[in-house]
Amino acid sequence: MFPTSFTSTDGLRLCCYVARPSTNPPxxxxxxVHGLGDHGRSLPYRYLTDYLTTHQFAIYTYDWRGHGQSEGARMFTPAWQNVCDDLHTFVDLVQRETPDGPLFLVGLSLGGLLALHYAQQQPDGLKGVVAIAPALDASGVPPLIRWVIPVLSRLVPRAVINPGLDLAHISRDVTAVQEYTSDPLFQTHTTPRLAAEVLKAMSETGAQAARFRLPLLILHGEADTIVRPAGSAHFFAQVSMADKERLTYPGAYHNLLIEQNREQVFADMRQWLERHL
Structure with missing residues (x-):
């Protein structure tokens, strides 16, 4: 039986979840890989999990440290490497528990950034990556804030700060947004250390786009103001791997998993996965 938690390299208990289709094997x-302030069983991932398990895919997810039901100071990580190590530990767990069949990473927003960064460093055993509105563009962050965040990270790394997320720009589906953001595990604040580490990871991941060596699908809403599409477009252009695809959706906002056109997004993702089995 797949475990309900695993232990990070620095001793935190991280919660994880599995959903398997009725067919055996999948x-x-x-x-x-969920995004900032989110968790692995929030509304977007329940929607996607229900869809993919219906089409005979097995789904695995976990709550980041400091997120959801996992241990750790809320919205904090000592370093980006800790977040990468957590994903590596989980990937290793999934590979040990399910040794047969192709394995894909699917990440949304900050989870998309993490999936891309991880795949650059640890591609072995992965069949491909789907990055949904990956957090690759920091141009919307004012230069003063980009200067202040690293300073605060050193002085008050665990302080609570508000990144100014406009919840109305998550999705055009108002009902879904209301349900999503009313989840008691949903968090809208962050900490200077996590913010600083994310900014560094954005820069490093973008700079190493040319070394990406796995089949890649990027999905992005054209009206996304939370993570601007220009970032994923630039990354995509720098990837030299021939097996790459980027799909954009006119009018769609940031979280495509709860957008009005999510069924089309799900179908596009499924068809890409099926082509890479």
Whole structure:
């Protein structure tokens, strides 16, 4: 039986979840990587999990440290490497528990950034990556804030700060947004250390785009103001791997998993996964 938690390299208990299709064995295994302030069983991932398990994919996800039901100071990480190590530990767990069948990473927003960064460093055993509105563009962050955040990270790394997220720009589906953001585990604040580490990871991941060596699908809403599409477009252009695809959706906001056109997004993702089995 797949465990309900695992232990990080620095001793934190991180909660994890699995959903398997009725068929045995599944066609493939998919690890979902959630975004900032989110958790692995929030509304967007429940929607996607229900869809993919219906099409015979097994789904695995976990709550980041400091997120959801996992241990750790809320919205904090000592370093980006800790976040990467957590994903590596989880990938290793999934591979040990399910040795047969292709394995894909699917990440949304900050989870998309993490999935891309991880795949650059640890591609072995992965069949491909789907990055949904990956957090690759920091141009919307004012220069003064980009200067202040690293200073605060050193002085008050665990302080609570408000990144100014406009919840109305998450999705055009107002009902879904209301349900999503009313989740008691949903968090809208962050900490200077996490913010500083994310900014560094954005820069490093973008700078190393040319070394990306796995089949890649990027999905992005054209009206996304939370993570601007220009970032994923630039990353995509720098990837030299021939097996790459980027789909954009006119009018769509940031979280495509709860957008009005989510069924089309799900179908596009499924068809890409099926082509890479």
């Amino acid at each position: 066609r493939a295994h998919v690890i979902l």
